[in-house]
Amino acid sequence: xxxxxxxxxxxxxxxxxxxxxxxxxxxxxxxxxxxxxxxxxxxxxxxxxxxxxxxxxxxxxxxxxxxxxxxxxxxxxxxxxxxxxxxxxxxxxxxxxxxxxxxxxxxxxxxxxxxxxxxxxxxxxxxxxxxxxxxxxxxxxxxxxxxxxxxxxxxxxxxxxxxxxxxxxxxxxxxxxxxxxxxxxxxxxxxxxxxxxxxxxxxxxxxxxxxxxxxxxxxxxxxxxxxxxxxxxxxxxxxxxxxxxxxxxxxxxxxxxxxxxxxxxxxxxxxxxxxxxxxxxxxxxxxxxxxxxxxxxxxxxxxxxxxxxxxxxxxxxxxxxxxxxxxxxxxxxxxxxxxxxxxxxxxxxxxxxxxxxxxxxxxxxxxxxxxxxxxx
Amino acid sequence: xxxxxxxxxxxxxxxxxxxxxxxxxxxxxxxxxxxxxxxxxxxxxxxxxxxxxxxxxxxxxxxxxxxxxxxxxxxxxxxxxxxxxxxxxxxxxxxxxxxxxxxxxxxxxxxxxxxxxxxxxxxxxxxxxxxxxxxxxxxxxxxxxxxxxxxxxxxxxxxxxxxxxxxxxxxxxxxxxxxxxxxxxxxxxxxxxxxxxxxxxxxxxxxxxxxxxxxxxxxxxxxxxxxxxxxxxxxxxxxxxxxxxxxxxxxxxxxxxxxxxxxxxxxxxxxxxxxxxxxxxxxxxxxxxxxxxxxxxxxxxxxxxxxxxxxxxxxxxxxxxxxxxxxxxxxxxxxxxxxxxxxxxxxxxxxxxxxxxxxxxxxxxxxxxxxxxxxx
Numbered sequence: 001x002x003x004x005x006x007x008x009x010x011x012x013x014x015x016x017x018x019x020x021x022x023x024x025x026x027x028x029x030x031x032x033x034x035x036x037x038x039x040x041x042x043x044x045x046x047x048x049x050x051x052x053x054x055x056x057x058x059x060x061x062x063x064x065x066x067x068x069x070x071x072x073x074x075x076x077x078x079x080x081x082x083x084x085x086x087x088x089x090x091x092x093x094x095x096x097x098x099x100x101x102x103x104x105x106x107x108x109x110x111x112x113x114x115x116x117x118x119x120x121x122x123x124x125x126x127x128x129x130x131x132x133x134x135x136x137x138x139x140x141x142x143x144x145x146x147x148x149x150x151x152x153x154x155x156x157x158x159x160x161x162x163x164x165x166x167x168x169x170x171x172x173x174x175x176x177x178x179x180x181x182x183x184x185x186x187x188x189x190x191x192x193x194x195x196x197x198x199x200x201x202x203x204x205x206x207x208x209x210x211x212x213x214x215x216x217x218x219x220x221x222x223x224x225x226x227x228x229x230x231x232x233x234x235x236x237x238x239x240x241x242x243x244x245x246x247x248x249x250x251x252x253x254x255x256x257x258x259x260x261x262x263x264x265x266x267x268x269x270x271x272x273x274x275x276x277x278x279x280x281x282x283x284x285x286x287x288x289x290x291x292x293x294x295x296x297x298x299x300x301x302x303x304x305x306x307x308x309x310x311x312x313x314x315x316x317x318x319x320x321x322x323x324x325x326x327x328x329x330x331x332x333x334x335x336x337x338x339x340x341x342x343x344x345x346x347x348x349x350x351x352x353x354x355x356x357x358x359x360x361x362x363x364x365x366x367x368x369x370x371x372x373x374x375x376x
Numbered sequence: 377x378x379x380x381x382x383x384x385x386x387x388x389x390x391x392x393x394x395x396x397x398x399x400x401x402x403x404x405x406x407x408x409x410x411x412x413x414x415x416x417x418x419x420x421x422x423x424x425x426x427x428x429x430x431x432x433x434x435x436x437x438x439x440x441x442x443x444x445x446x447x448x449x450x451x452x453x454x455x456x457x458x459x460x461x462x463x464x465x466x467x468x469x470x471x472x473x474x475x476x477x478x479x480x481x482x483x484x485x486x487x488x489x490x491x492x493x494x495x496x497x498x499x500x501x502x503x504x505x506x507x508x509x510x511x512x513x514x515x516x517x518x519x520x521x522x523x524x525x526x527x528x529x530x531x532x533x534x535x536x537x538x539x540x541x542x543x544x545x546x547x548x549x550x551x552x553x554x555x556x557x558x559x560x561x562x563x564x565x566x567x568x569x570x571x572x573x574x575x576x577x578x579x580x581x582x583x584x585x586x587x588x589x590x591x592x593x594x595x596x597x598x599x600x601x602x603x604x605x606x607x608x609x610x611x612x613x614x615x616x617x618x619x620x621x622x623x624x625x626x627x628x629x630x631x632x633x634x635x636x637x638x639x640x641x642x643x644x645x646x647x648x649x650x651x652x653x654x655x656x657x658x659x660x661x662x663x664x665x666x667x668x669x670x671x672x673x674x675x676x677x678x679x680x681x682x683x684x685x686x687x688x689x690x691x692x693x694x695x696x697x698x699x700x701x702x703x704x705x706x707x708x709x710x711x712x713x714x715x716x717x718x719x720x721x722x723x724x725x726x727x728x729x730x731x732x733x734x735x736x737x738x739x740x741x742x743x744x745x746x747x748x749x750x751x752x
Binding site: 140141143145147150151152153154155195197199202203204211213215217221223225227229231232233234236238240242244247249259261265266268269270272273274277289290346347348 | 516527530571575578607610612635645646650722
């Protein structure tokens with residue numbers, strides 16, 4: 001909450017949501033804490049998150065921290081009756097996230113959310129309804145190119161933990177793409193297995209993943225592709241979803257076209273010849289084939305985080321359902337783990353991945369890197 | 377050459393090219409031959425291709441036959457001094473295609489071409505020049521979704537050899553996608569390795585591949601994706617190519633946008649912050665980032681085959697360079713073989729594939745199918 005001052009040029013300044021007040025600030029970095037207390041000198045400051053949680057000054061924490069710390073801090077908060085809105089990703093490896101979810105499940109009285117701010121995009125909410133309700137029939141293919149996560153070397157160099165195995169736990173799948181990994185599964189469902197090809201340090205001086213190509217198998221004749229990278233300066237964001245009863249195309253997360261077939265593809269396959277379909281398509285009119293609907297996302301990009309915080313506060317106070325329950329965070333981490341593991345092992349991996357195998361493979365890389373302690 | 381009568385509704389009727397005359401017709405199917413001789417009763421008819429080639433009535437043959445026969449017939453023709461324009465794919469497995477190419481290389485006096493009619497698309501010719509000349513810098517990623525090859529079950533049932541291992545040698549990668557497999561390598565170059573995921577008989581009653589997802593590794597930090605299937609009634613055709621010095625987006629093989637970066641991505645990575653680039657992009661103007669060029673393919677779709685035949689005839693008579701030399705056919709077959717082999721073996725395969733391993737794996741499937749003899 002920047003009190004009307006936006007950190008991003010061109011983005012609208014965010015208003016503090018109605019039911020939210022900044023109760024305390026915590027940072028182990030004294031310099032950063034000093035800068036924060038200067039800007040917010042009426043707000044109590046802490047260097048130890050446990051002291052902040054124990055202080056009674058906050059009803060909820062937001063874990064805007066290196067990813068490994070999300071489950072650790074959330075678990076402490078929830079066990080001490082303080083609500084936790086974890087930042088994405090929910091964690092670096094599923095073992096820790098599962099433990100966090102188990103603690104949260106034991107404390108249903110404590111609110112537990114995750115900052116999947118892109119779920120506030122009404123366009124994606126509508127598409128999810130189309131797919132998950134079965135209105136367009138069964139899924140056949142998903143295809144998302146989401147390359148508009150350009151990051152220069154200077155970005156990676158700004159913190160010690162960035163783009164390391166021990167400090168960040170991964171690259172683009174851990175830091176930039178978690179939003180789309182979540183939306184991908186939120187709309188299309190979780191795949192049964194993953195095959196990936198990753199270039200670690202593609203066109204950048206880093207050791208982690210920043211050029212990622214994924215093939216998903218959903219079973220039942222449905223497949224998917226997910227492509228992301230951090231070196232495409234004019235990065236694409238294009239999602240296509242094919243279903244038995246329709247097709248969806250989304251450009252730039254803001255413009256959707258939905259085709260609802262008059263007859264399902266299975267029925268057309270059974271009753272129509274190639275020539276009949278060619279005639280239909282060549283005519284130029286889509287009427288006999290599909291009902292076409294187009295819509296745009298009208299939400300402001302800069303307001304998504306505020307919307308999640310607002311929803312979280314209303315959930316705590318009025319019981320409003322969460323846009324993104326904290327326990328949902330494990331799906332994106334599961335996908336990220338499967339993507340990295342498939343590339344490390346050189347073959348397809350099933351979902352859920354074996355969490356011990358994943359952690360062992362991750363620790364191998366942390367050990368090789370030699371900068372951070374192993375995880376357990 | 378249908379003498380002004382088009383077989384496809386909505387397609388322009390093709391004129392016989394200037395230097396081409398139908399010299400003879402050959403078919404082993406007596407019924408089909410009877411129908412052909414009725415339509416062209418002044419043209420000599422044969423049931424044995426060797427007799428036709430030996431007859432002295434034809435200067436060139438077009439091998440519009442089941443794919444396995446392309447190398448066999450072309451080899452016989454070339455060895456007997458008759459020019460061969462092979463239909464795509466050049467063959468089913470690289471071993472046979474390599475043998476054909478070796479025979480052709482020994483007979484440089486005999487014309488040898490391949491029906492890659494989509495190479496006549498001037499849009500692709502221009503894009504190839506952009507990429508292969510290095511005008512847009514080094515390749516970083518290619519991404520082609522080419523799903524507009526809808527085929528119903530009735531199509532697959534129309535001939536005994538269709539959609540079989542022994543008769544056709546594969547599905548969509550052998551029959552429909554060879555054009556794009558060729559264009560993909562023609563524009564972007566050959567990958568070093570291939571990882572694929574295939575569904576055999578996806579939503580169709582066939583045993584061969586008809587839902588194919590491919591990851592290519594070009595080495596040097598460049599990757600690619602190729603997606604094709606035969607069950608998408610509103611199939612997409614979208615090609616994206618990312619390079620160090622630009623980006624290309626093509627929709628429906630007919631509308632291209634080329635972005636030529638003012639500075640290369642590598643230079644921007646070195647000298648610009650995330651914020652500076654965000655400012656550039658948010659401004660809405662592309663001027664400081666890239667020069668944008670758009671163009672469309674203006675060629676008639678129905679004329680491509682005629683253009684190839686015309687070029688082939690002029691090559692024979694006047695020495696005009698071939699749009700598609702016959703020896704180029706091996707690249708697409710190499711890709712198709714690598715795609716199938718990766719999926720059969722369950723791991724990434726290097727290019728060139730081991731041609732004996734490929735043939736052995738193919739013969740396994742022909743034996744299981746039990747309808748056709750093994751290949752050697």
